[in-house]
Amino acid sequence: MSKVNVSIPKGTRDFSPSVMKKRQFIFQTIRSVFELYGFEPLETPAMENYETLTGKYGEEGDQLLFKILNNGDYLKEVNAEWLSTRESKKLTPALCDRALRYDLTIPFARYVAMNYALLTLPFKRYQIQPVWRADRPQKGRYREFYQCDVDIIGTDSLWSEIDLIKIYDRAFAKLGFDNVQILINNRKLLVAVAELCGCVDRFTDMTVALDKLDKIGWEGVEKEMTERNFSIESILELKRLILLKETDEPGLIKCLLQTEIGRKGVEEWEFLSHSLQLMGLGCASWKWDLTLARGLNYYTGFIFEVKAVGVNMGSIGGGGRYDDLTGIFGLANVSGVGISFGADRIYDVMEELQMFGEDASASTQLGMAYFSESTIIPTQLWAEQLRSQGIRCEVYPEMAKMKKQFKWADDKKIPFMAVMGEEEMKLGKVNLKNLTTGEQTMVTLEEVLLILKP
RNA sequence: GUGACUUUAGCUCAGUUGGUUAGAGCAUCAGAUUGUGGUUCUGAGGGUCGUGGGUUCGAACCCCAUAAGUCACCCCA
Secondary structure (H helix, E strand, O other), X not given: OOXXXXXXXXXXXXXXXXXXXHHHXXXXXXXXXXXXXXXXXXXXXXXEEHHHHOOOOHHHHHHOOXXXXXXXOOOOOOXXXXXXXXXXXXXXXXXXXXXXXXXXXXXXXXXXXXXXXXXXXXXXXXXXXXXXXXXXXXXXXXXXXXXXEEEEEOOOOOHHHHHHHHHHHXXXXXXXXXXXXXXXXXXXXXXXXXXXXXXXXXXXXXXXXXXXXXXXXXXXXXXXXXXXXXXXXXXXXXXXXXXXXXXXXXXXXXXXXXXXXXXXXXXXHHHHHHHHHHHOOOOEEEEEOOOOOOOOOOOOOEEEEEEEOOOOOOOOEEEXXXXXXXXXXXXXXXXXXXXEEEHHHHHXXXXXXXXXOOOOOOOOOEEEEEOOHHHHHXXXXXXXXXXXXXXXXXXXXXXOOHHHXXXXXXXXXOOEEEEXXXXXXXXXXXXXXXXXXXXXXXXXXXXXXXXXXX
């Protein structure tokens, strides 16, 4: 047989049993916190109709969609001119009716629009599923990764925001984090800033540049904005306002209050910060970061981003309020707010900070071995009886040297090993060995249960 | 989409100015130990040096191409 070079697609991963145990811990922890706050599960298909996804994430996002080639004779109806001139961009929608979902928010909005009449508002759902992006992989970035989303739709109460921030706080604490930072901003305040700088029409470009401030500094931001043809006055005013945030926050607020949208944003900010102070947070700290922008354009109110302190990793969570996400699916005036946990990055961070501790012990409580053909059946019968009592046990499947069977149990980190031979069989007992202490005793079935049951 | 680096045994990596049969540690298997794991000792198996070309008497090493991986930019979880 010739050797085949086996591999998996770029940016995807296999998860070994030891990795899966840690991942499941993360998912279960996050899920339990979601349920604590009254959110209910939802799943949507891996693929959506192509038009459902396109145009929602900006041009960049569209390029990162994984498209699914149509089945059958997919070239039959295709425009011959596009084909001959190799116009991939025009051709793609003709060849692909479906694409893999890029996030969980748009599919959720699609679901809400489709099922609005059936929903009890406010509708609170959580969704833990993989998403796919045709990005170039690097640290903390994969082509297939899980998002854990919670969204509240159908209310514009800011108590929803408070709930979500508390969920971040509680979930990260439960995962074992002692220091995460929740950055908070409000799009309304950013719009107010843009108005004051006279660049409302260039809002996205402004926020994209501003978002990089902590990375590239003012020099970099000025350079980028100059390259994008922002006026000197705009840049200087922007810099003045942002610096004012650090040196004279009341002064900044006074400026923001000059615009109508600024007044609304300030009002929201004051409510949120006041409430958060009253409620208090545990492991998380929070702060207003006027430079936080977030790329996705459907956000209209508060926006959030979570960072683990002391680790070089992008954000491990993010979200915000969107006033009209379902509008694109024909359902207007439904306000929602949601956040996401980046489970894969959370895993990477926890691994880097060595938060998992030693490899968790095996899920099997008892390994069983036999070394005589005559004891195979009694051993298997014992195993079945123990399983009926809730003991997780497994029998080494073949006759082998004792040494090999014990090594098997040891490698699998099974804590107890029971051996049955002729002698034990006659007495109706097994030799039970505690592999941690090395202690070994002859015991009956009832005694095994007493030792292994918590 | 742009750029940098990496690729040698299952894993982590050595490999001299280009020179016989490419090494180590860990892991695996066997034995020391005929009914007992972790430690120790002994031994064994395992490599077309990412792939395809080129230069050379001779290439893991030099040159070209290509693939995969990692990291950074863009963007994002």
